[in-house]
Amino acid sequence: MATSSTTAFSIRSLTFAHERTVPVHPVLVPVVGSGLVRGQTVMCTGPASMSCATALLVAPTQHGSWAAVMGVPSFGVLAAADMGVALERIVFVDDPHRVGADAANVLGALVDGFDLVVTSADVMSSLSPSLARRFATRLQSRGAVCIVVDDTRAVSADLRLDTEVSAWSGIGDGHGRLCTRRVRVDVDGRRHRLSRRDGSLRHEVLLPGPGGQLEEIDAVNVPDGSVVRLRSVP
Amino acid sequence: MSPPRCAVVWCTDWPVTAAVLAGTAGRGPQFDPSAPLAVVHARRVQACSAAASRDGVRVGQTRRDAQGACPHLVLVPHDADRDARFFEPVVRAIGELVPLLDVETPGRLLMATRGPSRYVGGDERLAERLIDLAVGAIEQASGVAAIGVGIADGRVAAMLAARRSIATGRPIVVPSSSTAEFLAPHPVSVLVPTIGADSDIVDLLRRLGLETFGHVAQLTSAQLSDRFGRWGDGLYRVVTGLDDTPPAAVPPPDDLSVSRVFDDPIGQIDQVVFAAKVLADTIEESLSDRGLVCTRLVVDAESEHGERSSRGWVHADGLASAAIVDRVRWQLVGWIDGDDPPSAGITSLSIVPTDVRHDSAQQRGFWGERTQADDTAARAMTRLVGLLGPDAVTLASWRGGRHPHDQFELVPFASLGADDRRLIPRPIASSPWPGALPAPAPSVVHIEPRPIDVVDGDGRAVAVNGRGLVSAPPARVRIGRDERRVVAWAGPWPFEEKWWTSQRRRAARFQFVLGGERGPDAYIVWLENGRWSIVGEYR
The missing domain is CATH 3.30.1490.100 (DNA polymerase, Y-family, little finger domain)
Incomplete structure (x- = not known):
C-alpha cells in the first residue's frame, strides 16, 4: 500500500495505435482522415506527387514537429513556404549513397530524430531489401512517418495518395499565367480505414490554390473554364 | 497609467550568503564570511562575496578567470536547494508583517505596498521594518549578507532602488512623481541582473551611444520596436518607468x-x-x-x-x-x-x-526556448553531420530574390551559431520581389536545368527577339526522346540581372502546360543564350 501513490503516476492513460497520429491539413482530412498514423509509410504518386508530399508537411511542422527531407535536392522550398510549411523545422539531408555514408545509420538517425521523413522513390529503391525492412520496423517502433515521393516497388506503402491533374487555370494560349491547379487524389492502401469498404476514395482539391496554398474547391474557387452556377436568392 | 507600487527585498549574491548560513547551521563546510567566496555553477561564477569582488571577481566570469584574478578565492559548488532552504527564514519573518508576498527567486522578494504601508504608517516606515526583519532573520551571516530594500512604482524601479540601497545601507523610497528621474541615471548594464537582458544586447545599446536609461528613454517606443522587435517595446516600458509587465495581463x-x-x-x-x-x-x-x-x-x-x-x-x-x-x-x-x-x-x-x-x-525560436522535439531534432542533426559531413545537413534561410531557387538559401546546420550565422525567417508581410513570377511557385526546382527543344507548328525552333517577342507560338516540346504538345503557354517574361558584373545573365522565362497521359503538366522554362531548359516543375 505504501507504493500506491507512486504507482498512480506511472499509469498512463491508454492510447490506441490509431490515436498516435501526426496532424494533417484540414483540406486533406476527408482524404486521409484526422491524421497520419505514426509508424506508417505514405507514398505520394502521380503528376502532383511532390506538391502532395509537401502538403502533408504543413500541419505537423506548424504544430512543432520536425521533418527531414532526404535525398530530394529538387524540393521546391519556396513552394513549401507558400503552402504554409514551417521551414524552420525542415532539415535537408543529402542522399547517403551520394556522399558515400552508411545508409543504415543515416536512416536510423533520421527516424530517431524526426517525426516525418520525406524521401524519393529513387533513394528508397537504392536500399537493399533487408535495409528497407529494418527501416520500416524502426519507423514503427519510433512512431515516425515516412513520406515517399513517386512510385517504387521497393517499399510497401501503408497509404497511397495517387494524384491526377484535372486542369490548370489562369493560363491561356500565350497569355495569362499559371494560377491554380485542380488535383484529384485517390486514396488507397492496405491499412486505410476506407479502403476495405469502398475500395478507394477520391477527392478533388486545389493544389496549389491562388496563393500557393492547398485549398478546398468551392464556388469561389472554381477555376476558369467551369461555369459558376448562380444560386437563387429567396 | 503608472504601475502598482511595490517593495523589493533583495539579497544580492544570495547563494554566497546561503552557503555561509549552511556552514553555521552545521549543514555544510564552514566558510569565513570575510574571505573571498564565490559560488560556481557550470564553470562560471554565479555569485561572489564582497571580498571577492574587491579582488576583481565578477559574476559570469569563468572559474579559471576568477581564480586568476583572486588566487586565494574559495569556490563553493552551486546548490539550488540550499539557496531556497536558507531563504525560508527571511520569507517567514517578512511574511509575519506582509502576508501577501511573492518570491521571485531565492534572494529576492516582491510585494505590493498598498496595504502594508497603510498598516505601518507610510512607505518609509515599511522599508525600515522590512530591512530590520530581513537582517534579523539571517543574523548569523551578517558579515556577508548584502540586503537592500527599495519601494517604488513598478517592479523594475523597486528592484533598482533595492540595489542602490545596498550601497548606501539605507532603504530607498522613490516617490511616485519622480520615478523617471530616479531611473534616468542608471547605466543600461543593470538590465542584465534586473530583467535578465542578454549582455550582447546591452553591449549593443552602449555601442549605439545609449549609456543610461535616460538616453534610451529619449527614443520612442516605435524606434526601439523597429530595432529590437518586441524586446525593444519591453525595454521602452522599463526605462520610462512603465514597468516590464505588459499591460495585456x-x-x-x-x-x-x-x-x-x-x-x-x-x-x-x-x-x-x-x-x-x-x-x-x-x-x-x-x-x-x-x-x-x-x-x-x-x-x-x-x-x-x-x-x-x-x-x-x-x-x-x-x-x-x-x-x-x-x-x-x-x-x-x-x-x-x-x-x-x-x-x-x-x-x-x-x-x-x-x-x-x-x-x-x-515565440519559440530555433535557438530560443526549446521544446523536446527541438532538442531531439538538434541531437539527430548533430549525429547526421557526423555521419554525412558538415555540408550535407542544411536548413532553409530566407535571402530574397527573383527566382524560385534564389529566395531561400540552404545553410549548413554545422555553421549555425558560428559568426552569428542564424536562420532568417521569411518576412511575414513582404511585398513581392520585383521581377519575380507571382505565386504559385514550382514544387520541383532543378539545380541543373534540363535542356529541351521547343518548336513551333512548322517544326522550327522558337526564338525570342530583342524586343521580347516570340518568333512563333510554341507548339511542341521535346524532352529527351519524348515529344509533347503544348496545351497552354505564357510569357516571355525577360530578365537581365547583374549586368554590371561578369556574372551577367539574360533570359526569357516562360510557363508551359504540356499535355500528358495523366493530365496537364506545368513547367517553368527559360530561354537563355538561344538554349531552352526546364528550371522548375509543378509536380
Missing part, C-alpha cells in the same frame, strides 16, 4: 488550477516533486493551448495534520513546466527542512496560476 481562466490529493501521506520531497511535474505539465499544456503563459502562481501544500504552506511565485518572463517544478521544490525544501516543519506527511498539493498573459513575446 488577462484574468486567468477558471479551470487552470490543478491539485492532487495523496491517499498515502508522502514524507519524501522527491515524490511530491514528481507529482508536481505532472501537475506543472498539465498547466503548461492547457496554457499554451490558449496561447497564454503563467507569470505568477501560488503553490499550496497541506500535511496530514492540517499544516499548510502557501506561497506565491512570480516570474515576469513566464514560468514553464520545469520552472514551476523548481518553485515547488524550493518551497517544500524550505518548509520541510525549516524551523517549523510539518509533523506528518504531505497529503495534498495544488498549483494555482494567478496571473497569466498572452504568450506573444515568447
Whole structure:
C-alpha cells in the first residue's frame, strides 16, 4: 500500500495505435482522415506527387514537429513556404549513397530524430531489401512517418495518395499565367480505414490554390473554364 | 497609467550568503564570511562575496578567470536547494508583517505596498521594518549578507532602488512623481541582473551611444520596436518607468488550477516533486493551448495534520513546466527542512496560476526556448553531420530574390551559431520581389536545368527577339526522346540581372502546360543564350 501513490503516476492513460497520429491539413482530412498514423509509410504518386508530399508537411511542422527531407535536392522550398510549411523545422539531408555514408545509420538517425521523413522513390529503391525492412520496423517502433515521393516497388506503402491533374487555370494560349491547379487524389492502401469498404476514395482539391496554398474547391474557387452556377436568392 | 507600487527585498549574491548560513547551521563546510567566496555553477561564477569582488571577481566570469584574478578565492559548488532552504527564514519573518508576498527567486522578494504601508504608517516606515526583519532573520551571516530594500512604482524601479540601497545601507523610497528621474541615471548594464537582458544586447545599446536609461528613454517606443522587435517595446516600458509587465495581463481562466490529493501521506520531497511535474505539465499544456503563459502562481501544500504552506511565485518572463517544478521544490525544501516543519506527511498539493498573459513575446525560436522535439531534432542533426559531413545537413534561410531557387538559401546546420550565422525567417508581410513570377511557385526546382527543344507548328525552333517577342507560338516540346504538345503557354517574361558584373545573365522565362497521359503538366522554362531548359516543375 505504501507504493500506491507512486504507482498512480506511472499509469498512463491508454492510447490506441490509431490515436498516435501526426496532424494533417484540414483540406486533406476527408482524404486521409484526422491524421497520419505514426509508424506508417505514405507514398505520394502521380503528376502532383511532390506538391502532395509537401502538403502533408504543413500541419505537423506548424504544430512543432520536425521533418527531414532526404535525398530530394529538387524540393521546391519556396513552394513549401507558400503552402504554409514551417521551414524552420525542415532539415535537408543529402542522399547517403551520394556522399558515400552508411545508409543504415543515416536512416536510423533520421527516424530517431524526426517525426516525418520525406524521401524519393529513387533513394528508397537504392536500399537493399533487408535495409528497407529494418527501416520500416524502426519507423514503427519510433512512431515516425515516412513520406515517399513517386512510385517504387521497393517499399510497401501503408497509404497511397495517387494524384491526377484535372486542369490548370489562369493560363491561356500565350497569355495569362499559371494560377491554380485542380488535383484529384485517390486514396488507397492496405491499412486505410476506407479502403476495405469502398475500395478507394477520391477527392478533388486545389493544389496549389491562388496563393500557393492547398485549398478546398468551392464556388469561389472554381477555376476558369467551369461555369459558376448562380444560386437563387429567396 | 503608472504601475502598482511595490517593495523589493533583495539579497544580492544570495547563494554566497546561503552557503555561509549552511556552514553555521552545521549543514555544510564552514566558510569565513570575510574571505573571498564565490559560488560556481557550470564553470562560471554565479555569485561572489564582497571580498571577492574587491579582488576583481565578477559574476559570469569563468572559474579559471576568477581564480586568476583572486588566487586565494574559495569556490563553493552551486546548490539550488540550499539557496531556497536558507531563504525560508527571511520569507517567514517578512511574511509575519506582509502576508501577501511573492518570491521571485531565492534572494529576492516582491510585494505590493498598498496595504502594508497603510498598516505601518507610510512607505518609509515599511522599508525600515522590512530591512530590520530581513537582517534579523539571517543574523548569523551578517558579515556577508548584502540586503537592500527599495519601494517604488513598478517592479523594475523597486528592484533598482533595492540595489542602490545596498550601497548606501539605507532603504530607498522613490516617490511616485519622480520615478523617471530616479531611473534616468542608471547605466543600461543593470538590465542584465534586473530583467535578465542578454549582455550582447546591452553591449549593443552602449555601442549605439545609449549609456543610461535616460538616453534610451529619449527614443520612442516605435524606434526601439523597429530595432529590437518586441524586446525593444519591453525595454521602452522599463526605462520610462512603465514597468516590464505588459499591460495585456488577462484574468486567468477558471479551470487552470490543478491539485492532487495523496491517499498515502508522502514524507519524501522527491515524490511530491514528481507529482508536481505532472501537475506543472498539465498547466503548461492547457496554457499554451490558449496561447497564454503563467507569470505568477501560488503553490499550496497541506500535511496530514492540517499544516499548510502557501506561497506565491512570480516570474515576469513566464514560468514553464520545469520552472514551476523548481518553485515547488524550493518551497517544500524550505518548509520541510525549516524551523517549523510539518509533523506528518504531505497529503495534498495544488498549483494555482494567478496571473497569466498572452504568450506573444515568447515565440519559440530555433535557438530560443526549446521544446523536446527541438532538442531531439538538434541531437539527430548533430549525429547526421557526423555521419554525412558538415555540408550535407542544411536548413532553409530566407535571402530574397527573383527566382524560385534564389529566395531561400540552404545553410549548413554545422555553421549555425558560428559568426552569428542564424536562420532568417521569411518576412511575414513582404511585398513581392520585383521581377519575380507571382505565386504559385514550382514544387520541383532543378539545380541543373534540363535542356529541351521547343518548336513551333512548322517544326522550327522558337526564338525570342530583342524586343521580347516570340518568333512563333510554341507548339511542341521535346524532352529527351519524348515529344509533347503544348496545351497552354505564357510569357516571355525577360530578365537581365547583374549586368554590371561578369556574372551577367539574360533570359526569357516562360510557363508551359504540356499535355500528358495523366493530365496537364506545368513547367517553368527559360530561354537563355538561344538554349531552352526546364528550371522548375509543378509536380
